[in-house]
Amino acid sequence: MVLKLVGAPVSTCTRRVATVLVEKKVPFEFIPIDMSKGEHKAASFVSNQPFGQVPYIDDDGFILYESRAIGRYLCDKYPDQGAKLVPALNDVKGRALFEQAASNEYQNFDPLAYRACFEMIFKKRRGLTPDPAVFEQLITALAAKLEAYEIILGKQKYLAGDEITLADLFHIPYATTLALAGTDIMSKQGPNVTRWYKELSERPSWVAVKDGVQSMSSY
Numbered sequence: 001m002v003l004k005l006v007g008a009p010v011s012t013c014t015r016r017v018a019t020v021l022v023e024k025k026v027p028f029e030f031i032p033i034d035m036s037k038g039e040h041k042a043a044s045f046v047s048n049q050p051f052g053q054v055p056y057i058d059d060d061g062f063i064l065y066e067s068r069a070i071g072r073y074l075c076d077k078y079p080d081q082g083a084k085l086v087p088a089l090n091d092v093k094g095r096a097l098f099e100q101a102a103s104n105e106y107q108n109f110d111p112l113a114y115r116a117c118f119e120m121i122f123k124k125r126r127g128l129t130p131d132p133a134v135f136e137q138l139i140t141a142l143a144a145k146l147e148a149y150e151i152i153l154g155k156q157k158y159l160a161g162d163e164i165t166l167a168d169l170f171h172i173p174y175a176t177t178l179a180l181a182g183t184d185i186m187s188k189q190g191p192n193v194t195r196w197y198k199e200l201s202e203r204p205s206w207v208a209v210k211d212g213v214q215s216m217s218s219y
């Protein structure tokens with residue numbers, strides 16, 4: 001049975017998963033959830049995603065949520081299909097460097113990037129008033145983190161080495177949404193971050209889903 005991706009077409013986390021599905025060339029059926037109607041809080045949804053957040057996948061009855069966990073699952077299930085994205089299990093050092101880079105995304109990049117996007121974009125959707133001063137503080141803090149990225153990416157092509165991994169791809173949804181929030185931080189931090197961000201934002205898997213996820217029946 002074809003894998004089902006249950007999510008919202010332009011949610012950042014749903015598009016994170018869809019990007020990996022496209023990278024791994026996994027056909028999927030997209031089941032859209034209308035968050036404006038609160039469908040993600042309905043009992044039928046919460047029975048599969050107890051936090052009432054999109055997305056989750058239904059892989060022939062196997063239910064999994066958390067976008068990054070889904071990405072890892074897809075790479076483990078389809079190691080020889082599509083882009084590799086995660087070092088092999090027996091590549092102990094490669095695996096450790098991948099997890100180091102993935103932690104950077106989750107701990108150093110995502111909290112600040114998410115809050116900056118929340119301040120200028122998501123607040124408006126909820127009828128709240130953005131605070132540009134808070135946004136600027138967050139962007140200043142994020143710029144300090146990106147100074148470390150500039151050093152890392154000056155020594156290697158990607159965050160975990162010279163091969164692209166999930167750790168790079170996981171950044172794309174919020175890195176690109178930052179531009180919509182009104183900052184060019186990803187393009188002016190330094191030549192290495194600029195080069196890395198440009199490549200990620202133009203990656204075909206992201207281009208295929210960035211304007212809204214749709215089912216993919218074949219590749």
Ligand SMILES: N[C@@H](CCC(=O)N[C@@H](CS)C(=O)NCC(=O)O)C(=O)O
Nearest residue numbers: 011012013052053054055066067068
């Ligand atoms: N850590 C979760 C976060 C999921 C998440 O926050 N999803 C957002 C949309 S991108 C959501 O459903 N927000 C609604 C809510 O939290 O009530 C993941 O990576 O899947």
